């Protein structure tokens with residue numbers, strides 16, 4: 001927590017000192033999305049082309065988030081902070097703590113992220129919003145990952161995302177879809193290190209999300225994330241979730257989800273819940 | 282790899298917008314009377330919106346009310362002919378920012394809420410007006 005606070009304060013000071021622009025919330029409600037388990041703006045398990053906070057052109061915004069997931073034999077806690085400038089660039093930091101409730105012990109990871117919007121706008125125009133990003137991950141508890149065959153304690157994911165919002169989609173509701181292609185060599189998003197006996201180079205993975213806004217404040221949706229399978233000690237599976245998101249205003253965002261992470265580290269049938277709270281400034 | 286791609290294609294196909302029937306939206310908005318009432322509510326919202334009220338300081342509000350009512354009537358399929366100037370001409374020189382455009386969108390949503398217009402009808406109108414953004418902002 002202390003380490004997290006220090007980093008947060010540091011990033012906040014940099015943002016305040018370095019950016020001669022106004023904090024602002026010029027974008028429409030919910031267009032900043034939520035904060036993913038890797039700290040980037042997006043859904044829950046996959047980053048979107050959207051940038052966090054509500055900063056439009058010439059504005060900056062900050063978002064802090066706390067997320068928890070609980071599946072049968074594991075618990076994940078994530079603290080995240082991100083800054084967005086001018087709806088153009090997003091910089092993020094997340095700290096993950098993954099409790100091995102049945103096996104015993106804990107895995108920890110730091111993730112530094114950056115995302116740049118290349119073209120398009122989520123809401124306006126025919127073109128989707130397209131962004132590229134990277135996530136530099138540093139596993140802080142490498143003994144266990146190493147013991148099961150992981151090759152390195154750090155790695156960088158690169159991704160390309162496209163997102164589009166239809167104000168008047170099917171059923172006269174607002175819909176959002178996002179597709180992400182990620183190059184990664186992370187095992188269980190990096191919590192089990194990077195690379196292994198079955199593969200040690202970047203592989204392309206597909207991720208997708210769809211959401212329907214029931215009204216301005218409530219959305220329901222689903223996400224999918226394909227994952228590599230580098231470790232022979234336990235096969236790794238793709239992730240899915242079904243979520244409900246609530247945006248009461250431009251400050252608060254809440255996401256609840258039912259997730260199916262299949263088997264993790266050989267323990268089968270990891271189903272459970274996910275809850276994420278974020279505040280944007 | 283095939284499964285997610287097929288899934289995405291399906292999603293994009295389903296989401297490709299279907300054009301609304303002529304007049305339908307006009308009627309959903311309560312016809313000329315309903316639209317006039319909506320524009321009045323919108324003007325009340327703008328009047329208390331510090332983000333954009335300055336643009337309207339010298340505007341002829343009666344004309345704005347009449348012209349915007351006509352314009353919305355026309356673009357929603359109603360039996361009206363908009364007689365004002367084209368959108369880029371009206372907003373040229375104002376240098377309206379993306380944030381200020383969204384401010385007006387939010388005021389319109391608030392006005393539609395005040396008029397108890399259902400979300401589906403709101404979305405249809407918002408989609409039509411959103412398509413005009415490039416004729417309004419940064420001019």
Ligand code: HEM
Nearest residue numbers: 333336337340341348349352365366371381382385410413
């Ligand atoms: C799609 C969005 C918009 C539409 C359809 C629209 C439509 C119109 C129409 C029909 C008029 C009357 C034109 C006339 O009198 O001939 C008008 C005037 C005006 N609009 Fe817009 N407008 C939009 C967005 C905006 C925004 C975002 C702003 C400012 C933030 C704005 C500021 C004004 C002002 C100040 C006038 C009055 C000009 C005057 O009479 O001096 N409009 N608009």
